Amino acid sequence: MKSPFQFSVAKVFKALGMTALALLLSMFMMQPFAFSTTALLSSHEKKDFKITDFYNIVAESRAVRQLDDNVVIVNIDNADRADIASLIDQLAIYEPAAIGLDVTFDSPRDSLVDDYLISVIEASPRIVQAVTVNPLGNSVRPDCFTVGERSFFMDSASLSTPGCPAPAVGAVNLPMKMAGGVAREFAVKYSTPDSTLVIPSFPAALAAMVDSAAHADLLARGNDLETIYYPSRIYREWDATDVDLHADEIRGRVVLIGALDDLGDKHASPLGHAISGVEIHARALSTILDRNYVTATPGWFNILAGAFVTFLFLLLYVTFVVPWKAIVLRILQVVVLYLILVISYRLFIGSNILVDFSFTFLMVTFGLFAFDIWTGGESLVDYLGKKITGRRS
Amino acid sequence: MTNQLKTFSRTLCILLFMLAVSPSMYAHFKVFSVKGDVMVKQSGKTEKAVEGADISPAAIIIIPDGGSVEILDTRDSKTYKSTTPGQHSPSNIIFEARKQSVGTVSAVNRNLKIGRSGSSTDRDQVVYLAKGKVTRTLENYDPASDTLQIDNEMLGRFVARQLSRPESVNRQQFPVAIDSKQTPDGVLQLSVRNTLAFPVYFNVLKIDSSDPAAPVRLSEIGQPVGCYVLLPNQVTTRIQLADIDPDSRHFVVMAHYYFEVDRMLDAVNEARDSQSDAPLDLPVYLHAL
Numbered sequence: 268m269k270s271p272f273q274f275s276v277a278k279v280f281k282a283l284g285m286t287a288l289a290l291l292l293s294m295f296m297m298q299p300f301a302f303s304t305t306a307l308l309s310s311h312e313k314k315d316f317k318i319t320d321f322y323n324i325v326a327e328s329r330a331v332r333q334l335d336d337n338v339v340i341v342n343i344d345n346a347d348r349a350d351i352a353s354l355i356d357q358l359a360i361y362e363p364a365a366i367g368l369d370v371t372f373d374s375p376r377d378s379l380v381d382d383y384l385i386s387v388i389e390a391s392p393r394i395v396q397a398v399t400v401n402p403l404g405n406s407v408r409p410d411c412f413t414v415g416e417r418s419f420f421m422d423s424a425s426l427s428t429p430g431c432p433a434p435a436v437g438a439v440n441l442p443m444k445m446a447g448g449v450a451r452e453f454a455v456k457y458s459t460p461d462s463t464l465v466i467p468s469f470p471a472a473l474a475a476m477v478d479s480a481a482h483a484d485l486l487a488r489g490n491d492l493e494t495i496y497y498p499s500r501i502y503r504e505w506d507a508t509d510v511d512l513h514a515d516e517i518r519g520r521v522v523l524i525g526a527l528d529d530l531g532d533k534h535a536s537p538l539g540h541a542i543s544g545v546e547i548h549a550r551a552l553s554t555i556l557d558r559n560y561v562t563a564t565p566g567w568f569n570i571l572a573g574a575f576v577t578f579l580f581l582l583l584y585v586t587f588v589v590p591w592k593a594i595v596l597r598i599l600q601v602v603v604l605y606l607i608l609v610i611s612y613r614l615f616i617g618s619n620i621l622v623d624f625s626f627t628f629l630m631v632t633f634g635l636f637a638f639d640i641w642t643g644g645e646s647l648v649d650y651l652g653k654k655i656t657g658r659r660s
Numbered sequence: 661m662t663n664q665l666k667t668f669s670r671t672l673c674i675l676l677f678m679l680a681v682s683p684s685m686y687a688h689f690k691v692f693s694v695k696g697d698v699m700v701k702q703s704g705k706t707e708k709a710v711e712g713a714d715i716s717p718a719a720i721i722i723i724p725d726g727g728s729v730e731i732l733d734t735r736d737s738k739t740y741k742s743t744t745p746g747q748h749s750p751s752n753i754i755f756e757a758r759k760q761s762v763g764t765v766s767a768v769n770r771n772l773k774i775g776r777s778g779s780s781t782d783r784d785q786v787v788y789l790a791k792g793k794v795t796r797t798l799e800n801y802d803p804a805s806d807t808l809q810i811d812n813e814m815l816g817r818f819v820a821r822q823l824s825r826p827e828s829v830n831r832q833q834f835p836v837a838i839d840s841k842q843t844p845d846g847v848l849q850l851s852v853r854n855t856l857a858f859p860v861y862f863n864v865l866k867i868d869s870s871d872p873a874a875p876v877r878l879s880e881i882g883q884p885v886g887c888y889v890l891l892p893n894q895v896t897t898r899i900q901l902a903d904i905d906p907d908s909r910h911f912v913v914m915a916h917y918y919f920e921v922d923r924m925l926d927a928v929n930e931a932r933d934s935q936s937d938a939p940l941d942l943p944v945y946l947h948a949l
Contacts, residue, residue, distance in 0.1 A: 325771045332730075334692070334737040417794035460879050501739065529835070610771075 271622035272586045282582040283639070284628075289577050290570070293629035318625045319563075320449065321608070322615040323537035326498035337364075337477075337519050337556050338549045339503040339513075342527045346507045348376065352384035354507045354524065355391060361510075361517040363479040365393040365451040367469060367552075369439060369525030369545045383419045395472045396421065397439045400457045408529055410491075412438075412457040414458060414466065435476065439470030441534060442492055450534045453491040453551035455485060470551035473521055493560040494621065495547065496554045502546070523549050563621040573626035576603065577634045584638055596635070602639050603631055662850020685923040689715040689750045696727025701747075720747050723906075725875045729753070812920050818942050823867070823876065824932070836860060836890075838912065840949040848904040850881055851897040851947060852912070854890040859915055863887040863921045864915035864949070865928075866900070868905075876928045878921060879910045887919055915942075 304642025341358075343351055349427040351370065352592065358366055368388070375381050388394060398421070400412035417436070439455050441450040457466045469473065475482040485493070505513055526532055554560065564572075580603060584596050607624050614620040684909055691700070691713045698709040709721065709729060721742075728743040731750055738756035742748060748756075760766070837853040854860050864879035878884060881898035890896055898948035913924075 321771070328767065328771060329761040330741040331761040332741070334739055336737050380908060395722045605768075609764055609768050612768055616764075644670045 271313065273588050274586050276635055278585045279582065282578055285412055285581045285585075285634070285637045285641045286574055286578040287496045287642060288339075289581070289630045289633045292434050292633040292637060293386050293573070293626055314442055317449070317451070317537075317623065319615075319621050319623055320451075320537040322612050322621070323497050324539045325612055326616050327538045332499040332501050335500055335502050335549070335553050335596065337520060338496055338523060338552055339505070339509055340523045340527070340545055340592055342504060342506050343370065344506075344526045344528045348372065348384055349380045350507055351389050351524065352380065354510060355384075355394070356387045357510060358517065358522055359391055361514045362519065363393070363522045364519050365395065365521045366391060366471045367397075367437070367474055367491055367521060367523040367525075367548065369397050369469065369523060369548060371397050371399075371416050372420070373416065374419050380650070381420070393435075393476055395435045395437045395469065395476060397469060398436045398466065399440055400466055402439045403460065410458055411460055412466065413459060413465060435472055436466065437472030437624075438466050439469045441544065441546065446589075448535065448536055450495070450547050452494050453547075453554075454634070455490060458589065468551075468659070470555055471550050472553050473523075474555040477521055479557055481558065484553050484558060488560065493551075494563060495551045496557075496559040496561055496619070497536060497550055498616075500550060500553060505585075512654050521525065521552065523552075559619065560618045561615075561621050564623065566623075569623045569626050572622070573628075573630040576627050577630040580631060580634050581638060584635070600631060601637065604628060607631070689717065689719075690728065690732045690734060691715060692732040692739045693730040694727075696724050696728050698723055698729045703710075715750055717750055720749060721753065722747050734881070745871035813927045815913075815919055815942070815944060817913065817926045817931040818944055818948065819865075820876075820928045820931035821926065822926075822944075822946050833944055836914070838947055840910075842904065842906070842910065842949055845904045846900075846904045846905045846906065848879075848881055848900045848910060848949070851895065851901075851910070852888075852890060853895040854892055856894055858916060859889055859891050859918055860914055860919050861887045861889050862912050863911055863919075863924075864910055865921075865925070866908045866910045868908060875932070876925060878925065880904060881910070883921065885921075887921055889918070912945075912947040912949065914945045914947070 300425065316544040330650070341354065343354070355366065355368070371519060372381075376615065398417040399415040403411040403413060410610050421436070438454070440454065440457075442452050443450060445583070449509065453470055454468045455471050456468060459466060470486050471482065471485060474485060503513070503516055507524075521526065523545050525543065525548070527543045529543065533541040534544060534547060534548065536542050580596075580600070583599075584592070589595075607627055611622045614622055684834070691709050691711050694709045696709055699706050699722040700709045700713070700715060700719055701722065702716050706722075706876060715731060721731075723729055723742060723745050726747045727745070728741060730739045730741040731753055733754065740754045741755040742756060807892070836886050837855050839851045841847070841849045848865065852862065865881040866877055866879040866882075867875055868877045879902070880900045888896060
């Protein structure tokens with residue numbers, strides 16, 4: 268019986284050429300990325316969608332979740348300054364590991380309340396206050412930042428003068444590709460024009476306060492940005508007025524104080540829905556404390572993986588010689604795409620490896636298109652060749 | 661003596677064993693979250709599941725259609741969720757949840773959207789709709805979708821409900837910077853500055869008690885068509901220099917999507933008497949001037 272597969276060196280080179288063509292087509296189509304895969308995988312249209320977000324969405328849908336044992340959140344949506352001051356005062360009795368205050372007080376209001384607030388903050392030895400940073404934006408120091416928003420009672424001098432006792436601060440900025448983008452990463456630290464002053468991110472500052480070893484591991488990784496491990500993680504959350512009912516659950520844990528329902532502090536997340544800034548900081552802090560870092564494969568690996576899978580697929584296509592190969596290979600194309608999703612999801616939840624299979628997706632999808640263009644081009648060249656030789660003769 | 665000692669030892673062992681297996685010693689399951697009328701049958705009683713309540717391993721949890729329960733195992737701080745209607749023991753819920761979680765292929769299948777356009781839209785759940793037609797429920801906050809507008813009827817019912825509870829019209833929670841002044845000599849002034857990173861849409865309404873049929877109307881400083889839009893970092897100021905009724909109460913309604921004030925006002929006035937189907941929580945803000 269004749270084998271359905273007919274290998275030859277020429278066919279291998281043909282498959283390589285088609286792979287290169289598929290790569291070119293994918294690079295051209297990657298820019299708008301408005302194609303059907305996003306609709307396949309995402310629950311709503313987003314300008315800032317990455318295929319890796321799909322892994323988070325799938326993992327989040329699991330029936331087992333981890334209640335974090337290191338971090339709790341206190342909601343201050345309905346609290347004013349007096350309530351927040353009273354909360355901080357109260358928390359000191361419950362011996363938390365640290366307090367992260369994800370709120371800034373931009374200007375003085377009631378002097379009595381402000382004095383109370385300042386006094387309880389100064390009396391808390393393990394409190395990290397929020398600041399924001401602004402990029403300098405000049406071409407000489409593009410990765411330099413200056414302190415932006417901070418509480419009015421925070422002396423700017425103490426933040427920038429080396430050796431001057433400074434309050435513990437953390438920058439609450441969320442790195443994103445664009446305004447309104449998805450908060451996938453947290454920064455480790457922000458450099459300033461003063462080389463001796465580095466502003467840690469809010470989660471990094473809290474980690475340094477409660478677990479120096481975890482913080483050292485974070486710095487040892489040497490990354491400016493780290494991917495936040497989002498899925499299947501929940502936190503104890505209480506309103507400020509209910510904190511006294513949970514004193515035993517606060518002891519030894521990091522308390523993050525922030526607004527859970529403030530429209531101005533809601534951000535898109537890879538989980539497919541918006542969450543509050545304080546919840547994002549909680550997850551970033553958990554990533555550090557649990558050493559639950561995610562390793563993203565480099566770009567060259569993603570392209571190479573895509574090229575390899577597409578080459579195998581196209582080699583099969585050019586060597587598989589049966590009348591019904593088109594339908595078999597179309598079905599195989601869908602199966603390959605599906606398997607890519609399953610394998611990459613498995614890598615994410617099993618090994619914290621984030622493989623961006625966008626290129627592989629596109630290249631496999633365009634593989635058969637490349638085949639059609641290639642064979643069509645060959646036929647056109649043959650036809651023109653015959654025309655020219657026919658005229659000459 | 662030896663027999664008495666043996667009897668005493670045996671009795672002590674039995675007592676200790678009974679103590680060891682008593683339900684209180686195994687109270688490491690708690691109800692973490694509940695949706696729907698989930699009941700718990702234990703110790704001869706059937707009660708509604710309450711978040712934070714202890715559950716014994718021998719308890720039976722009854723999940724209704726559409727309901728779900730998540731139980732917390734305090735030993736490892738893991739929660740296990742079940743949405744399957746019926747009667748379940750805690751161990752059964754844990755077993756099924758673990759099986760579901762490790763299933764890679766099933767997890768991917770559940771989230772792929774091949775051939776599905778999403779769950780059917782319950783009209784009552786529609787909050788935002790594309791200008792001109794309903795497309796989907798907006799479960800998630802999505803400021804990038806600038807082709808959407810808010811469902812005016814839903815907004816109207818919500819505003820009507822909020823107006824019936826004056827304490828909910830709260831200055832402190834307004835998301836943008838707002839400043840206003842109303843004087844006895846008929847002057848009304850409003851300044852709004854958008855401090856957010858996305859556009860906001862608002863209008864100004866007033867409660868006019870002189871017209872019982874339509875007590876909620878457009879304010880003199882309101883936008884008669886559609887609504888105002890403020891881009892990030894923009895400020896707008898509206899001033900009416902005379903003829904403001906000092907007894908009138910004006911308020912700002914703000915959302916992060918476009919809405920049409922005339923249709924919203926119709927819905928507000930219709931809904932004032934029937935607020936039972938008003939949504940409880942929308943990202944819509946009211947601010948009394």
